[in-house]
Amino acid sequence: MPFALRYHYRFPVFSLVKYERGNGIGYGSVTNLSSLGWRISGSLPLEQGEVCALRVRLPTKQWVSVAEGKVRWVHGGECGVETVVIDKTSQARLNDYIQARLKAL
Numbered sequence: 001m002p003f004a005l006r007y008h009y010r011f012p013v014f015s016l017v018k019y020e021r022g023n024g025i026g027y028g029s030v031t032n033l034s035s036l037g038w039r040i041s042g043s044l045p046l047e048q049g050e051v052c053a054l055r056v057r058l059p060t061k062q063w064v065s066v067a068e069g070k071v072r073w074v075h076g077g078e079c080g081v082e083t084v085v086i087d088k089t090s091q092a093r094l095n096d097y098i099q100a101r102l103k104a105l
Contacts, residue, residue, distance in 0.1 A: 010034045011101050013059055017042060019069075019081075021052040030056055035098055037082045038069070046071045046079050054081065058097050064090040 015030040017040050028042020038054065046052060054066040068085035086094070 009098065009102060011098070015059060016057045018055045019044065019046075019052050021046060021050055031078070033094075033098075035083075035094065037072070037080055038066075039078060039080055041078045045077075046074060046081075048072065048074050048079075051084075052081065058093065060093075060097055060100075062093045062097075064094050066090065 010032055011034070013030055013033055015033075017028050017030050017038070019026045019028070019040065019042060021044060024044050026042040026044025026046075028040055028044075030038050030040050032039035033056075038056065040054070048071050050071045052069050052071065054064075054069050056064045056066070058064060064086070066081075066083050066086050069081040070084050071079050072082050073080045
């Protein structure tokens with residue numbers, strides 16, 4: 001995996017995720033998140049370049065829905081999913097969570 005300089009904060013978490021690819025549904029966990037993406041592991045293997053949808057339960061007990069995410073990398077049972085399409089409500093919930101985490105730093 002090549003080194004990538006990131007210009008946004010990433011936060012360690014342990015959150016539930018349900019994700020869908022084609023006709024397949026997977027369940028797992030999010031172990032890292034940012035405003036632009038997610039590190040997930042779960043029951044349905046994903047491949048780099050695939051498109052999937054995510055439904056994530058934040059530690060605040062609120063749900064965030066990503067209508068379209070693109071798998072950017074896969075390493076073992078984990079993968080990185082970039083958020084491509086997210087509704088305004090979910091984006092606001094994610095932003096609120098990230099802002100609260102930033103204030104706590």
